[in-house]
Amino acid sequence: MAIMQARAWLSRRLSTVSSNPLRVCVVGSGPAGFYTAEKMLKAHQEAEVDIVDRMPTPFGLVRFGVAPDHPETKNVINQFWRVAQNERCSFFGNVALGSGISLSELRDLYHVVVLAYGAETDRNLGIPGEDLKGIYSARQFVRWYNGHPDERYLDPDLKSTGTAVILGQGNVALDVARILLRPTEELMTTDIASHALAALEESSIRKVYLVGRRGPAQAACTAKELREILGICDLDVNIKENDILLTPADEEELKSSRIKRRVYELLSKAATSKPVNAGLNQRELHFVFFRKPDSFLESEDRTGYLSGVRLEKTVLKGLDSGKQIAVGSGEYEDIKCGLAFKSIGYKSIPVDGLPFDHQRGVVPNSRGRVLSDASGDPAQLEEGLYVCGWLKRGPSGIIATNMYCAEETVLSISEDLNKGVLASSSTSPKPGREGLQQILSDRNVRIVSFSDWEKIDAEEERRGSEKDKPREKLTTWEELLKTALE
The missing domain is CATH 3.50.50.60 (FAD/NAD(P)-binding domain)
Incomplete structure (x- = not known):
């Protein structure tokens, strides 16, 4: 009897998950973004997480910041790869925040938006x-x-x-x-x-x-x-x-x-x-x-x-x-x-609609919760908007620092959901992934999915094997997009 009840509960649970998921968008596919996605998927079984990045390649600074003679540091990619292959996670590469999709549009599409796009310019x-x-x-x-x-x-x-x-x-x-x-x-x-x-x-x-x-x-x-x-x-x-x-x-x-x-x-x-x-x-x-x-x-x-x-x-x-x-x-x-x-x-850069502390080069936040201004007043919360990584704390730390940073941000999200501060999936359905796909399609934005990225990865490894290298990177936008989308 107990087993039958458990099965009935699980069936109802899965029905709720599939029909009315918690829609989460993470902007940035570097360590901060992937750790956030991983911890959201683990903490919330009803969550559907989409990772958006302006690059057609995932992994951010692990790919473009770690020195080539430090291959052991790049092993964390294996962990991120497993996250991307989770059936509740999708990668949207070649999608730029600001030009491809606006922050206000993402906030309309998702219950939770986490900005983890790092620091794109220099001091x-x-x-x-x-x-x-x-x-x-x-x-x-x-x-x-x-x-x-x-x-x-x-x-x-x-x-x-x-x-x-x-x-x-x-x-x-x-x-x-x-x-x-x-x-x-x-x-x-x-x-x-x-x-x-x-x-x-x-x-x-x-x-x-x-x-x-x-x-x-x-x-x-x-x-x-x-x-x-x-x-x-x-x-x-x-x-x-x-x-x-x-x-x-x-x-x-x-x-x-x-x-x-x-x-x-x-x-x-x-x-x-x-x-x-x-x-x-x-x-x-x-x-x-x-x-x-x-x-x-x-x-x-x-x-x-x-x-x-x-x-x-x-x-x-x-x-x-x-x-x-x-x-x-x-x-x-x-x-x-x-x-x-x-x-x-x-130095991090702001986008339209994002509160920003220009002096410190970060988004004003309280444990990852975005605040309306730099005063630090916790009453000035931007509902459903969070930060992680360098946007949150400034450009410091090692790759693993982002794991603890993501834990804190995801804990804040969980607390806000439990307290009813954040609109839930049951009371306020959001279009999420389907809505994002529709907008990008209407704008003729060429999305690079994770399976598209795997084509790039395979080609880079093939070229690398010819030169006794782990990979021969494709280094132009034209090569990357052609390989991914042909």
Whole structure:
């Protein structure tokens, strides 16, 4: 009898699920988007989740941000793949929020809209000469060597100069330095874009400067990334021994952070140990501490081109929080270079109808719930609208950080459903997936489904197998869409 009752309940439940699902749309198919989708599907068996992305390829920064020589970091794609193949999940690639579909339309179509589209632009330094040729953001360069179609034709000139300056000392800055300095034979069997590998094989870059405003005790990279670049074969690493001297304030900072202590220890060891081949190697990496960019210098021979970076020496000033900030000293020095990369952070951009805190570069929110303004007043909730990832907390953290971020946002959604703050599927049916498909069809938007993406994936792997690579990425919009939709 109990079994029959259970079956009858399950039948009614499945009938409710199929006829009146909770319609959820996640905008962005990077880690934040996929973790959100995964946790929504698990927490709400009646949920139907659609993932929308402007790219025809899923996985966001895992595909276009993780360095090609870090294949283990990309293994999370296997987990995301399983999410996309869930019968209650659909992928809508090649659909741009703003031009393909508006935020207000998505909110009309779905009970829940979660924005997880990350940070699409770069922060600017706002210093003279920033528009000179030869200056790139680290984001552009990373996308270029990772085969992002928006940067396919970036074409950085790696042949006309022997020196590159990277402003910043975080993990992305170290990625850029490592790709510039690593022997290309070590990159040949990775999924690096072919156009980038060809350019790197002809590169004249032999000297790279990594510039930081503060000292080694405040370096923003992780020990794993630092250890890897310090371990490059036949590379001279230069760190001034005076720069690694600690002040009492530095020691206090290091006490509270095991990660920073480990980074400092690695830098200190690199500064004081002299390898057998020191000074004989072809490539050099210079860590420059206590310097901030003042201006970019224009070449006297080539109008409009970079010839160097002017740096201002800094001193550290303590704050009440125990942290130290870099303050200019009024002393300057120049580094001659023909190439410079700004690795000073990414910046999110708003869309029409989305509250946005322009100062912080995030959407005002309370544990993922979007607020009408930046005042932080929890009474100003935007019903059914949520954020996750960099839009929510700013461009920080590693891939796994997005998992915890998604957990918090999905918990807020669940709480709002339970409290009746959010319109439920039973009281307010929404068109969801079918409505989105109809609008996009009316606008002649060519949707790339997950099965379409699998065609791209298969073709990339086929091409890669011919070159002993895991994949040979398709790097233009034309190639991607043709392969997906033909």
